[in-house]
Amino acid sequence: MNDLAGRTFLVTGANSGIGRVTARTLAGRGARVLAGCRTEEIAAATATAIGRELAALPGATAAGVVEPLALDLADLASVRAAAGRLLTRGLPLHALVNNAGVAGVHAVTHDGFELTFGVNHLGHFLLTRLLEPALRAGAPARVVNVASQAHQRVTGIDFGTLRAPARSRTGFPEYAVSKLCNVLFTRELARRWADRGVTAYALHPGVVATRIWRQVPQPLRWLGLKLMISSEDGAKTTLYCATAPELAAASGRYYMRAREAAPSALAQDDALALRLWEESEAATAAGQ
Numbered sequence: 001m002n003d004l005a006g007r008t009f010l011v012t013g014a015n016s017g018i019g020r021v022t023a024r025t026l027a028g029r030g031a032r033v034l035a036g037c038r039t040e041e042i043a044a045a046t047a048t049a050i051g052r053e054l055a056a057l058p059g060a061t062a063a064g065v066v067e068p069l070a071l072d073l074a075d076l077a078s079v080r081a082a083a084g085r086l087l088t089r090g091l092p093l094h095a096l097v098n099n100a101g102v103a104g105v106h107a108v109t110h111d112g113f114e115l116t117f118g119v120n121h122l123g124h125f126l127l128t129r130l131l132e133p134a135l136r137a138g139a140p141a142r143v144v145n146v147a148s149q150a151h152q153r154v155t156g157i158d159f160g161t162l163r164a165p166a167r168s169r170t171g172f173p174e175y176a177v178s179k180l181c182n183v184l185f186t187r188e189l190a191r192r193w194a195d196r197g198v199t200a201y202a203l204h205p206g207v208v209a210t211r212i213w214r215q216v217p218q219p220l221r222w223l224g225l226k227l228m229i230s231s232e233d234g235a236k237t238t239l240y241c242a243t244a245p246e247l248a249a250a251s252g253r254y255y256m257r258a259r260e261a262a263p264s265a266l267a268q269d270d271a272l273a274l275r276l277w278e279e280s281e282a283a284t285a286a287g288q
Contacts, residue, residue, distance in 0.1 A: 004064065005030035008091050008138065012036040012071060013100025015046040018146065018205055021235035022097055024050045027064040036071040043068030073100055073123030075110040076284055083130035092138035095242045096131055098124040099146045104171040114162050116171060120178035125185060126284040139197025140248060143189060144241045147182035149204040152264045154180045159279055181276055183254055183263050188273040190252025199251035201241040205234040
């Protein structure tokens with residue numbers, strides 16, 4: 001879908017990596033893009049920088065716009081405030097790209113949840129739930145959750161550990177759990193919103209050299225980055241899930257390299273997907 005004029009997208013983590021490429025590409029195709037970033041300063045700088053990049057391209061007059069949206073996924077009050085500002089504008093939302101993420105961290109969110117789980121899943125869960133009116137107004141609309149093949153390594157979710165810093169030395173087991181949550185959330189969201197004009201997709205972008213790995217200790221970070229793909233390559237599957245016309249009727253599925261792929265058996269566990277939804281709803285009080 002090359003002509004996105006008149007369509008609105010929200011991309012979280014738009015200031016760097018896959019998110020920045022996604023935001024820039026969508027705007028370059030004519031869309032209005034809301035650049036969700038942790039602070040107003042980062043969001044404003046991101047919107048300005050992408051705008052300048054687009055203005056320098058041939059055919060720039062056909063480009064869309066990038067607007068800043070302060071959104072700290074590690075603070076549920078910030079998520080509620082950002083969603084409230086967007087809803088107040090009355091804009092229909094045609095796609096929400098839940099892209100932002102962290103890895104290799106040992107901390108908790110503002111609300112006391114393990115930071116990787118809190119940012120990669122819980123903040124996005126709440127944001128998606130709150131933006132349902134805007135997504136339904138933009139129907140047919142899409143929710144795109146950037147997950148990871150790392151979810152294949154998980155054997156279960158210990159819900160009792162999600163209110164404490166990561167216990168592992170590397171933080172990667174916690175990252176893998178958060179990515180499993182992304183796939184399970186997509187599955188349950190597709191089931192619950194099947195009649196609301198909103199489809200949902202999860203994807204593995206590839207192992208991408210982005211700032212998500214900035215907390216990983218050296219020399220592991222340096223060695224890992226050498227083997228990773230670029231953000232431009234990593235954004236291809238995100239863009240495919242967000243815009244490809246042939247996916248309009250496909251919901252709740254998982255993609256790699258712009259093709260449908262099979263997630264882990266655990267990621268297809270409907271009972272676990274339901275429990276994750278209920279635990280997340282209670283944690284965010286989104287249903288109250």
